[in-house]
Amino acid sequence: MNTLKRLAAMRSVAGLRQPQDLDNPACVVGADQRCEHALVDQALNERLYAYEQRVRGRFAPIVGLLKTLSALQHELDFAARAQQLAHAQLGYALPDRLLNDAWIGGLDLRALHAHCIFCSFKACIEGAATDQAPWLERMVIDAAFLRSCGYHTVDLSPCADGRLQGLLPFVLRMAPNDAVTVKAYAGALFDVEADVADWTRRELERLSGGLVGAESCNYLKIAVYHYSSSNPCHQGCAAHGSQDHLATTAATAKLDELRAAVDNSFGRGAAPETLLIGMDTDTDAIRVHLPDEQSANCPLRYVESATLFRDTLGLSAPAAREAITRAVSSAARDGGLRPGMRQLVERLLEANLSQIEYVIQHHEGRYADIGHNERFICAGEAMSELQLRNKFYFAHLDTVEEGAPDLDVGIKIFTGLNVSRGLPVPVLVHFHYASRVPGARERAISRCRRVRAAIESRYASLHAQGLLHCQMAVSDQDGSERCTWIDVATVASGH
Ligand SMILES: [Zn+2]
Known part of the structure; x- marks a missing residue:
């Protein structure tokens, strides 16, 4: 991407208007400032991009192939040619029955389409270990880091929306592992009873010595709502009618309910810690809400990574980290943020800067498909x-x-x-x-x-x-x- 396009993408992700004078990059970033952010893990971004290309490449040829088959279906050697094309372009076979019967009632393209979607998905499952190994080893939030923050389990409930399916490795740079579970619900409105059961099972494992090294750790519940910075009224959360304040307060209320459910059932103080995160599905930037003295999650008190990205661009890595710490202190007003929670919040914000850069580099700062494309x-x-x-x-x-x-x-x-x-x-x-x-x-x-x-x-x-x-x-x-x-x-x- 050339410099001007890149600068426009950076302004886009930081929510800024385009500058009047795009010929003069200095009006965007100081002349003595670097364009790359010092805290971005470029090597990890390259590995994630290779993964994205590989996975999308398994689905991308499906429609084109089916159009070709539709055109070829009346040829005498159709079934054999169809299988050859499927193997070459998709890497798997098509059901013989659907191909052999095409001359009678026409090719059942709907059934073939569904078959291909599922087979391409299966290919992703089979290739997962090889596909994911390069980026897994560079994830900055892994089980060991979570334990150092005081958590034996992180239970995430994002919205079920497909735009949040890259949440763990891309948006949060969190390694999928045994300590991390993801259960998505429309609007992030998770099932409190099911969560109490999950919490009970993990606490039982911890108390019975099943989580070695995590005896004094806690359970962390994270709810992730989402919004659209470029089309807030239409591309926000469908479950909340694209009304951001409803998405935020509803997720906050669920976290309150879960804490009350555990406290009321197992004694005050037993409740898990909770954290609320918002995600801009246009840019993958995040908003981390800060728990206050009561360990509640305030819908109004948060730090935004897009703002941090803009404010710390051009700074050295230590200076940028300091700025993140200051932003968190200022938003938290130093009100009861546990050191482990603070460490996690700061790491989440820092890690997301790499994703903002990823979207700038590979999607021009804002996804072309800001809506659904599952x-x-x-x-x-x-x-x-x-x-x-x-x-x-x-x-x-x-x-x-x-x-x-x-x-x-x-x-x-x-x-x-x-x-x-x-x-x-x-x-x-x-x-x-x-x-x-x-x-x-x-x-x-x-x-x-x-x-x-x-x-x-x-x-x-x-x-x-x-x-x-x-x-x-x-x-x-x-x-x-x-x-x-x-x-x-x-x-x-x-x-
Ligand atoms: Zn949603």
């Missing part, structure tokens, strides 16, 4: 193997009854993205099981079937028109089985 809906439990913006909409649920509001938002999004142009909504129903527990795999499969049937019944009209394709899969949380398709033959037909 490929499928994942209902049930997500896999940590795919961590990328706008790849899927994730509705965490145990039953469709409980997860209905999240699913409804997802179906609404895909009605605009897919159904409006005749493409089906691909829904992956996925659950984990513990192979150490007898019968758990069969129960996970039964749960998949129940959830699939409930989804097909809730969206019966879409299903009847062949515009809903459910794929079921299970993964072993203890062993090596990952995303095994269940009942593939039945699902491939879409009925």
Whole structure:
């Protein structure tokens, strides 16, 4: 990217108007200032970009290939040519049955589209260890760092919106690991009862000696809401009608409820620590809200990384870090911020500067697709193997009854993205099981079937028109089985 374009991108991400005189870069950054931010991890950004390219490259050829197949479907050697093209462009086969029957009633492009989305996703799962290894080792917030801040577990609940799916490695630069769990809900409105159960299980593990080295550590709950700085009224959180103040106060209220639930059930002081983060889905910049004396999360008191990026550009690394510390102290008014929490907040803000730079460098400071562009809906439990913006909409649920509001938002999004142009909504129903527990795999499969049937019944009209394709899969949380398709033959037909 040339200097002027880059400067325009930097102003964009910092929320500034474009300068009058773009021919004179000095009016943006002082003549003696550097363009690169001293706290940006450029090597990590390059590794993340290679990952983004690789993952997007598995989905990008699908539509083009299907258009080619549509044009070729009446050729005599169609099935063989289709398989050759699929192998060359996507790296996997297409179902023979769909290809062989094309001469009778035409090619079922909807079924093929869903098949390809799921197979490309599976390729990401299979390649995850190789794909992620280069950036995993450079993540600045890992389990050891979290423990040094005093946390044995970090439980994140972002909004289910696909634009937040790159949250861990990209936006927060946090390594996915056993100490970090992500459960997304529409509007970040997490399930308090389910969270109390998760908190209880982890505390039991800690108290029974299962978390070696973390005996004196605490549990941290983080809620992540989102907003759009360039189109706040339309591209904010759909679950809150794109009203930022509602997204913020609703997430704050959920965190309050969780603390009260634990305190009231297990005694005052037992409650986990909580943290509220806002994310600008146009630029990936964050807003970290600071807990006050009561350990509450104030919706109005926060530090914004975009402002820090602009204010510390051109400073040396130590001077930029000092500026971050000052900004946090000033916003917190030194009101009861625990040293470990302060260390985490400062690290989150610093780490996000690299993501701001990433979006400047690779997406001109603001994503071209500021709205939705997900490929499928994942209902049930997500896999940590795919961590990328706008790849899927994730509705965490145990039953469709409980997860209905999240699913409804997802179906609404895909009605605009897919159904409006005749493409089906691909829904992956996925659950984990513990192979150490007898019968758990069969129960996970039964749960998949129940959830699939409930989804097909809730969206019966879409299903009847062949515009809903459910794929079921299970993964072993203890062993090596990952995303095994269940009942593939039945699902491939879409009925
Ligand atoms: Zn949202």
